[in-house]
Amino acid sequence: MLKVIGEKKLLESPKKLISAENLPQMAASDLVDGLKNYQLWWVFAAHDIKQRFRRSLLGPFWLTLSMGIFVGSLGFIMSQLFNQEIKVFTPYLAIGIIFWALLTSIIMEGCTSFITAEGYIKNVPMPLSAHFYQVVARNIIIWAHNMVIYLVVFILFIHSFSVYNLLFIPGFLLFLANAIWIGLMAAILSARYRDIPQVITSFIQVVFFVTPIFWSVTNFPKRPAFVDWNPCYHLLEIVRAPLLGQAPNNLSWLAALGILCVGLPITLYLYRRAYARIPYWV
Amino acid sequence: MAHISIKNLTVEFKVYGSSSRSLKNQILSQATGGRIAENADDAVTVKALDNVSLEINDGDRIGLVGHNGAGKSTLLRTLAGIYKPTEGSIEIEGTVGTLIDPSAGMDPEATGIENVYLRGYILGMCRHEIDEKVDEIAEFTELGDFLHLPVKTYSAGMFSRLGFAISTAISPEILLIDEGVGTGDNKFIQKISARIKSYFDRASIVVIATHDDEILKSIGATNVLFEHGANISQVK
Numbered sequence: 001m002l003k004v005i006g007e008k009k010l011l012e013s014p015k016k017l018i019s020a021e022n023l024p025q026m027a028a029s030d031l032v033d034g035l036k037n038y039q040l041w042w043v044f045a046a047h048d049i050k051q052r053f054r055r056s057l058l059g060p061f062w063l064t065l066s067m068g069i070f071v072g073s074l075g076f077i078m079s080q081l082f083n084q085e086i087k088v089f090t091p092y093l094a095i096g097i098i099f100w101a102l103l104t105s106i107i108m109e110g111c112t113s114f115i116t117a118e119g120y121i122k123n124v125p126m127p128l129s130a131h132f133y134q135v136v137a138r139n140i141i142i143w144a145h146n147m148v149i150y151l152v153v154f155i156l157f158i159h160s161f162s163v164y165n166l167l168f169i170p171g172f173l174l175f176l177a178n179a180i181w182i183g184l185m186a187a188i189l190s191a192r193y194r195d196i197p198q199v200i201t202s203f204i205q206v207v208f209f210v211t212p213i214f215w216s217v218t219n220f221p222k223r224p225a226f227v228d229w230n231p232c233y234h235l236l237e238i239v240r241a242p243l244l245g246q247a248p249n250n251l252s253w254l255a256a257l258g259i260l261c262v263g264l265p266i267t268l269y270l271y272r273r274a275y276a277r278i279p280y281w282v
Numbered sequence: 283m284a285h286i287s288i289k290n291l292t293v294e295f296k297v298y299g300s301s302s303r304s305l306k307n308q309i310l311s312q313a314t315g316g317r318i319a320e321n322a323d324d325a326v327t328v329k330a331l332d333n334v335s336l337e338i339n340d341g342d343r344i345g346l347v348g349h350n351g352a353g354k355s356t357l358l359r360t361l362a363g364i365y366k367p368t369e370g371s372i373e374i375e376g377t378v379g380t381l382i383d384p385s386a387g388m389d390p391e392a393t394g395i396e397n398v399y400l401r402g403y404i405l406g407m408c409r410h411e412i413d414e415k416v417d418e419i420a421e422f423t424e425l426g427d428f429l430h431l432p433v434k435t436y437s438a439g440m441f442s443r444l445g446f447a448i449s450t451a452i453s454p455e456i457l458l459i460d461e462g463v464g465t466g467d468n469k470f471i472q473k474i475s476a477r478i479k480s481y482f483d484r485a486s487i488v489v490i491a492t493h494d495d496e497i498l499k500s501i502g503a504t505n506v507l508f509e510h511g512a513n514i515s516q517v518k
Contacts, residue, residue, distance in 0.1 A: 019371030123383035276366035
């Protein structure tokens with residue numbers, strides 16, 4: 001019997017305690033176990049993408065191409081309309097759009113991550129969090145394809161490195177951490193209240209116009225307060241400025257760190273409370 | 283040594299009607315001081331398992347029997363860690379393999395071989411383990427070149443044969459099965475029953491929820507009868 005299983009199982013059998021009292025610990029270890037199962041959700045995330053573009057010539061690069069056309073044409077039109085320099089405006093727009101897409105798709109697909117995984121959640125013993133990680137992984141794969149646009153923009157318009165580029169690494173990690181807590185919170189609330197996905201979708205449309213993507217705050221020295229109070233502005237800023245080779249804006253970094261410190265504990269608390277009930281909600 | 287110890291296990295959950303799921307009703311019920319609230323929280327609490335205690339030792343074959351809705355599947359899902367206890371505890375020693383939905387993870391658009399991997403990951407295998415088993419699985423299914431075609435081109439029999447071959451390739455110490463395993467291809471029956479036998483024999487503990495007495499007899503199961511969420515008797 002043991003021979004079939006393989007060597008690692010020759011060790012002592014794993015022990016597990018499932019009880020009403022240790023549910024909080026189980027919720028915490030579920031988040032960690034989900035991460036450890038990266039092979040599982042990564043494979044399924046990659047499979048999602050592969051499946052969507054099966055038998056198409058360009059495959060997932062259709063994503064890049066369609067966003068590339070969007071950024072290219074919009075960059076041209078807007079720079080003409082608003083009398084801006086195309087080589088300044090296009091990189092700004094490209095990065096804004098790429099990261100806005102990553103942020104909002106993690107949140108919007110996060111909403112349905114537990115709901116659509118109902119069949120798995122009810123029938124397959126695997127960490128609950130893995131379903132959400134799969135959504136994050138899928139969107140990171142898409143984002144990586146979209147970053148080809150940045151590469152093109154860099155070669156065409158920026159073509160010089162700066163020390164500030166290095167800030168992209170911590171900036172991106174902070175950006176992603178925020179996207180993850182918002183997405184996971186959306187996932188939990190959506191499993192319980194089915195109106196939440198609709199509410200979030202409408203809300204994101206509004207936020208899109210308030211967020212400096214097509215326009216820059218530098219064009220509006222006197223601006224309404226809601227611009228600076230918009231967390232999405234700061235989240236975009238901590239990845240956009242480094243990629244543009246601009247000096248960091250301290251306020252944006254502090255804001256991004258601040259919302260992480262507030263939002264993450266709330267999400268963890270919600271997850272702890274909802275963990276045992278999500279299988280019944282979906 | 284594999285072992286399962288269930289102590290005073292109670293599993294309750296709320297089933298929400300369509301109305302209480304909506305945020306509107308919850309907000310309205312706050313605002314209207316409870317007049318609409320009468321049907322806003324129409325959640326019904328279901329006690330799926332009621333104070334169940336059971337010791338399962340190494341070598342045991344347990345058949346969970348009882349009417350539909352008696353709590354058999356809920357117990358299996360709780361043992362698998364899917365549903366969580368409201369009261370009581372379960373101690374499990376040993377690796378657990380579950381067969382509740384025999385086609386979970388499979389994608390009709392993907393090829394047979396791709397499905398071996400997808401289903402394999404869902405069963406808890408890692409890439410390395412699936413690599414080792416893929417040839418044996420392919421051979422058992424006798425699907426030949428069909429394995430390189432999308433599964434949606436398969437007949438129902440071919441599909442279930444593939445799912446069966448992958449699902450029975452795992453070797454956990456504890457096996458949790460809902461509604462039996464098998465597939466309806468007559469020509470295949472002998473090959474399948476041999477595979478099922480070895481599948482069961484490799485496991486130290488088998489817990490199976492089924493209405494099929496034949497299966498229970500063939501593995502010499504101790505039957506645990508469930509009624510209204512409680513186990514009321516054990517029959518060898």
